Amino acid sequence: MTHAARLTAATRLHLWALRSLVAAYWQRPDAPIWTATALPLPVECADYDLTLAAPGFRVLGHAATGRVEVQLLWNAGAGAPPMQPLGSWRRLGQVLLRRPLRRANYAAKYRREAYSSDRSFCET
Known part of the structure; x- marks a missing residue:
């Protein structure tokens, strides 16, 4: 993932x-939310x-690194589906709309096996 793409993902x-x-x-x-x-x-x-x-979650916390990982038990064995390139359409x-469009990466975002606090949502 390029530096610009990481900045965009972090901004989102x-x-x-x-x-x-x-x-x-x-x-x-x-x-209490302000005074606790x-x-x-x-x-x-x-x-x-x-x-x-x-x-169907398994939550792992690692005190030494501060890392928290959420594993989705129903996606066990799925790994991390790859990000798809931006298609020609x-x-x-x-170009026609003069605005950026999202990639068709539903699987890469929502069908992952685990999500971690030390990586961006879309980073593989």
Whole structure:
């Protein structure tokens, strides 16, 4: 993945994370979300291996690196599907519409075996 592509993926990730803060900004200034004492994250305290049967997740935390990995049990053995290149129809669409179009990479994003906190969502 090129440096420019990583920056674009990181920017999208940060914008998505900012959207989740909208609910917090609607809270009063004295709400617990703003006044509570900060606690360490579970991964900052110890290693853990947690299996959540209902959603089919296995969550692994590595305290030494701060890395958290979520494994999707129903995708076991899938690995990481490769990112597909931008097809000729989408390239033509970009020229005609004068805007960038997304690649058709549904499988690369949503059919992965695991997602990790130390890698971008689309990075393979």
